[in-house]
Amino acid sequence: MSVEHKRRALITGASSGIGKATALAFAKAGIDVALVSRSLDKLTPVCEAVSHTGVEAKAYEVDLACVAQVQEKMQAIALDGDIDILVNNAGMGYTATLTETPLSDWQQVIDLNLTSVFQCIMGILPSMRTRGTGTIINISSISAKQAFPNWGAYSVSKAGLIALSQTLAQEERAHGIRVTAICPGAVNTELWDTATVNANFDRSKMLTPEIVAQSILHAALLPQQAVIDELTIMPSAGAL
Numbered sequence: 001m002s003v004e005h006k007r008r009a010l011i012t013g014a015s016s017g018i019g020k021a022t023a024l025a026f027a028k029a030g031i032d033v034a035l036v037s038r039s040l041d042k043l044t045p046v047c048e049a050v051s052h053t054g055v056e057a058k059a060y061e062v063d064l065a066c067v068a069q070v071q072e073k074m075q076a077i078a079l080d081g082d083i084d085i086l087v088n089n090a091g092m093g094y095t096a097t098l099t100e101t102p103l104s105d106w107q108q109v110i111d112l113n114l115t116s117v118f119q120c121i122m123g124i125l126p127s128m129r130t131r132g133t134g135t136i137i138n139i140s141s142i143s144a145k146q147a148f149p150n151w152g153a154y155s156v157s158k159a160g161l162i163a164l165s166q167t168l169a170q171e172e173r174a175h176g177i178r179v180t181a182i183c184p185g186a187v188n189t190e191l192w193d194t195a196t197v198n199a200n201f202d203r204s205k206m207l208t209p210e211i212v213a214q215s216i217l218h219a220a221l222l223p224q225q226a227v228i229d230e231l232t233i234m235p236s237a238g239a240l
């Protein structure tokens with residue numbers, strides 16, 4: 001698949017999982033990519049793989065958990081080249097019952113999964129508004145819509161992201177900016193191996209990051225007069 005004119009996408013959390021698969025899918029569609037995560041070491045091989053497709057790829061080391069700095073860092077990335085598509089994908093998994101969730105953990109989850117997205121958007125939106133066009137895709141989760149025990153803080157962060165997406169869509173429509181929230185069920189990524197996640201699901205039944213990346217690309221490439229407000233994508237094997 002190819003696009004008529006050169007576009008540039010900024011993808012957060014592009015060093016692994018859904019973000020990495022999205023970077024590769026976008027590159028194959030001829031879209032230049034700006035890749036963000038905490039680690040240049042992890043981003044560099046992704047950048048190299050993307051570059052093989054012939055598009056321009058650039059890596060940026062940003063800790064999105066430092067929310068007070070995020071807006072400025074995003075503005076700096078946009079100075080390297082206009083961002084047509086912003087994919088807010090970086091995030092963390094977190095499991096614990098609400099009674100076992102310390103306030104500091106709660107704040108960490110909300111900061112990264114929700115507040116950093118708000119600030120990424122605030123960094124990129126002004127330049128999209130100036131050009132009167134742009135697509136913002138936020139990676140939420142099925143847990144935003146469905147309660148699962150042990151996933152309280154995470155669910156709240158992802159439900160907040162849907163509310164953020166809906167409000168932004170209403171406010172920015174008149175400026176030519178489209179907003180999409182994607183809600184995947186379980187995806188087989190490193191998220192399930194992280195120290196903050198304790199869950200024992202059958203990973204072979206999960207979605208793959210490549211499948212989710214195709215949905216993200218589809219939302220990004222829709223003709224300008226159409227928008228996917230919200231897209232839920234689930235493993236067909238069952239409620240994961």
Ligand code: NDP
Pocket residue numbers: 012013014015016017018019036037038039042062063064065066089090091092093112139140141142183184185186187188189190191192209
């Ligand atoms: P991964 O753990 O594979 O990827 C997470 C990405 O986020 C990595 O690139 C990581 O990069 C980056 N990241 C983490 N913390 C920070 C930070 N503080 N600053 C900058 N970047 C950071 O997870 P997934 O691909 O599964 O998750 C991607 C998104 O999809 C998340 O928002 C997740 O909540 C959501 N999601 C995942 C599902 C799943 O089942 N896996 C289901 C539904 C939604 P680095 O370590 O290099 O900083």
